[in-house]
Amino acid sequence: MAMTSIDDSSAAPSGKTLEAFSEAAGIRPRDALGKLPRYAAGKPPLTVEGLESFKLSSNENPLPPLPAVLEAIAAETSINRYPDPMTTALRAELAAHLGVPATDIVTGAGSLGALNQILATFAGQNDFGAPDEVVYAWRSFEAYPISVGLAGAVGVQVPVRADGTHDLEAMAAAVTERTRVVMLCTPNNPTGPILTHDDVVGFLGQVPDDVVVVIDEAYQEFVRRPDAVNGLGLYRSHPNVIVLRTFSKAHGLAGLRVGYSVAQQSLTEHLRVSAVPFAVSQIAEHAAVTSLRHIGEVEARVQSIVDERTRVVAGLHELGWTVPEAEGNFVWLALGEHTQDFAAQAGEQALSVRAFGSEGVRVSIGEEAANTRFLELCAGYPHRP
Structure with missing residues (x-):
């Protein structure tokens, strides 16, 4: 039997919106959705006569991708094919660039996609139906509470200090037997300060080894303080540390959604199970590889x-x-x-x-x-x- 498309404007009975129709039919979203904040993306500027907006x-990076990257994007013609699900070329290039094994890298649709894979793997509801806990500073990246809630976990927000820095002592004190993940954002978005390496080392000493600690380094390339945390160094010495990186900021590839996490294989073997298949397109992969080759x-x-x-x-x-x-x-x-x-x-x-x-x-x-x-x-x- 032939299938016909349904126009949303006419899917509901006359006089009812589609939303009202779904409610009348008893269709409800998960309770968690009603408790989550809405992500508010940055708005475009207003048009003001006489002024450039x-x-x-x-x-965002105000500069476009490198000319070589734009050429690589234009040359990609195999859009009719699925991308490499293992992003082999990109992971190999990253491995050489970072000095880590390619097996320690898991890619995702931006660093947020990579984070969602981490939460899906390590935080949610336990076997008794009680939600796990995820500890993070606040205010920090506004997608954190959304991602945590969608994973089925409960966020434990620890206020940042007046100077915008993480209160690591309070965060360590907030860790309980229900805590499965702690997220550290450095530099912290939106307040700006970094975490120092010594402070994070001390913090890790207070966190149980079975709690995953995510070091979100989306803005790492812009950091100039010599005492800033070295996430890659800590992942090598701490099996519970995962480092998050992205091509959205420094490389100017925000629209292509390329991110990745770096962790030891004891964690990546589980992360690959929850990784979204084909999350990084072949255009995105080739653009990222080219950008790395022109670092x-x-x-x-x-x-x-x-x-x-x-x-x-x-x-x-x-x-x-x-x-x-x-x-x-x-x-x-x-x-x-x-x-x-x-x-x-x-x-x-x-x-x-x-x-x-x-x-x-x-x-x-x-x-x-x-x-x-x-x-x-x-x-x-x-x-x-």
């Missing part, structure tokens, strides 16, 4: 963004603004009750920034002209953190 709301050019571009970050932070300090240490490709403005007002004024200047409720504003380091306009806005803004 700039998006500073998503921590010198990538690093030069990253340094140009770091130089702009230095200029922005120095400019804010000259204006009398207090901002946390910035080691990613963004700065954090703890504006409190003035958060939404500042974001609105930025919008009037054709700048989109990322406002977080009544906590603060994260501003990505963008093009030089965008950063200059941002500083000009701050110069005239009366409510300085």
Whole structure:
């Protein structure tokens, strides 16, 4: 019998929306969905007559991929075929670049995809139906509570300190017999500071060996502090450590969704079971491999963004603004009750920034002209953190 497509607008009985129809039919989503926050992606900038618009709301690399990467993307024609499910070429290239065995690398659709695979593997509901616990700092990456909840686990949020750093002592104290995963974000998104290597070593000494510790290093390439945590070094010495990395930021491949985790084989053998098949397309894989083969050019571009970050932070300090240490490709403005007002004024200047409720504003380091306009806005803004 022939199958016919169904238009969503006419799938429900006359006079009812599809959502109302599903509710009337007794269809309900999982209870967990109603308890989860909604992910709010950075909005595009408003169009303001006479001004060039700039998006500073998503921590994107303002520079396009390298010319060689764009050529590799254009040359990929085997889209009618499934990609290599093991991303063999990319893992081999990463292994040589990082100095780790290829078997220790598991790829995913961005670092978030790789994280979801970790949570699906190690945190959820135990055999007695009680949810596992996942400990992480807050505020941190806003996808954490969503991913944890969807995995069936319960998030245990430990407030960051006033300077935007992780409170590792409080996080260690929050670990219980139900804790299965701890997530450390360094540099912390959206506040900016890093975790030091010595502090994380001390923290690992307080965490049971059967608890997975994820070191999320999405912005690692932008870090310049010499005492910053060395995630790869810790994964080699601690079998419960998993390092998260991405090609979205430094390599400028956010739209292609390429990320990966690095862990010892005692963990990767389980991660491969939960890994989403074909999560990294052949276009994404070839782009990432090409970018790694031109790593010198990538690093030069990253340094140009770091130089702009230095200029922005120095400019804010000259204006009398207090901002946390910035080691990613963004700065954090703890504006409190003035958060939404500042974001609105930025919008009037054709700048989109990322406002977080009544906590603060994260501003990505963008093009030089965008950063200059941002500083000009701050110069005239009366409510300085």
